[in-house]
Amino acid sequence: MLNTDVDLKTREARQNSLLERIFQLQRHGTTVKMEVIAGCTTFVTMCYVIFVIPEMLSAAGMDRGALFVATCIISAISCMVMGLYANWPVGLAPGMGLNAFFAYAVVQGMGYAWEQAMGAVFWGGIGFMLLSIFRVREWIVGSIPQGLRIGITAGIGLFLALIGLKSAGIVVANPDTIVGLGDITGFAQVMASLSLFLILALSYRKMKSAVLVSIAIITIIALVTGQVQFTGVVSMPPSISPVFARLDIMGALTPDMIGVIVAFMFVNLFDTTGTLIAVGDKAGLADENGKMENMSKAMVTDGCASWIGAVVGAPTVTTYVESASGVAVGGRTGLTAVVIGLLFLLCLFLSPLAGMVPGYATAGALLYVAVLMAGSLGTVDWGDLTEAGPVMITTIMMPLSFSIANGIALGFIAYPVIKLLAGRVNEVSISVWALAIMFVLKFVVFGI
Secondary structure: OHHHHHHHHHHHHHHHHHHHHHHOOOOOOOOHHHHHHHHHHHHHHHOOHHHHHHHHHHHHOOOHHHHHHHHHHHHHHHHHHHHHHHOOOOOEEEOHHHHHHHHHHHHHHOOOOHHHHHHHHHHHHHHHHHHHHOOHHHHHHHOOOHHHHHHHHHHHHHHHHHHHHHHHOOEEEEOOOEEEEOOOOOHHHHHHHHHHHHHHHHHHOOOOOHHHHHHHHHHHHHHHOOOOOOOOOOOOOOOOOOOOOOOOOHHHOOHHHHHHHHHHHHHHHHHHHHHHHHHHHHOOOEOOOOOEOOHHHHHHHHHHHHHHHHHHOOOOEEEOOOHHHHHHOOOOOHHHHHHHHHHHHHHHHHHHHHOOOOHHHHHHHHHHHHHHHHHHHHHOOOOOHHHHHHHHHHHHHHHHHOOHHHHHHHHHHHHHHHHHHOOOHHHOOHHHHHHHHHHHHHHHOOOO
8 A cells, every 4th residue: 555655656746747847837836736727717718619609600501510529629729739839828719709700791791601711711820820930920019019018908808898798698788878787686697796706705815716616606506596407417529520621722712702811810810919918918928028938839829720720620719818717816837728628628528517607607707807907007107198098099999899909900000190199209119100000901901
């Protein structure tokens, strides 16, 4: 018995040593336990994609069962590569906004076959990858003034808040006032509020797994009250063949598809770049000069994931803002991303169990992260209106336009124009001017 205990401790020591070498846990001030908790937390806040994406893309005529498998597989691969190669604690999966554009605008609206639209995603992903490999994206990130970086972080926080409030039914559409207050006495709304209250209280008490505990408690309450039905634990995954490698690569190379390809590339570029900046800042990956550790590797990873997702059958892969929830509970290294990836693989067989987590159970997590990210506004120099103005434009336009990319674009346009009119044009770099002009062209020429 003694030898068995010694062997077990020896194996654990070797495993910890291997993880330390790969992820440099001590240098990042984290532990295996904290990383696993962070990975589980991020996964629970974003696992809804394995149900929403298939439902969304089925509107384009694609097989729903195959989409479920494709979503799980590409999410798992992307997360694990991000963790092992870039050592970043972020999760990747097919993006909600881009896939809505794919299904409802390109296929249903413009009338293209989904195979041809998938080819456009492929070419947009190739362009996105090349921008990442040749460090054009890194140049873009390095060109962002500190004020706009703050605006991006806070804006994504407000964007998350809107998503959380909308998914919980606390904020609803209103034809007279655009948005309005929903029925806050409903079960879902009460549970979403309780979820947030639990997270804030437990976090104040220094509980690292506050988000995960809150989600578990709300899910159990939903089960006990009959709001969620227990549908089993294990099921075999369906075939992926109806969507795997069915893209029409050459069919997408037509003049009228150029705008679609550019749209996929540009929107993904600024969505993921903004998310990486915000999550990287929260994870403490920026040095004293604001340079992000392994940013180029993180960009190459999500750049490659974009076109690989088109091949697998689940476009377009992007870095998820929900990653901030895992960072908030201590995720600092790629081990967090690897855990997320493994859980996505597990979902291939445990989809009924994963599907029992209701949306209102994760709404509180999104609102909690919004609180943390909006805190960056405290560092803005509000006395300098040439800095404060662009910050607020960036921050408020993300949730109001329901687009991270649009918020970044409008902030970049406002920053040099305001500086110019205020007689402080010398504070604007050539790269910022170049990006501002590019964003103007984005709206005027491409209308996106």
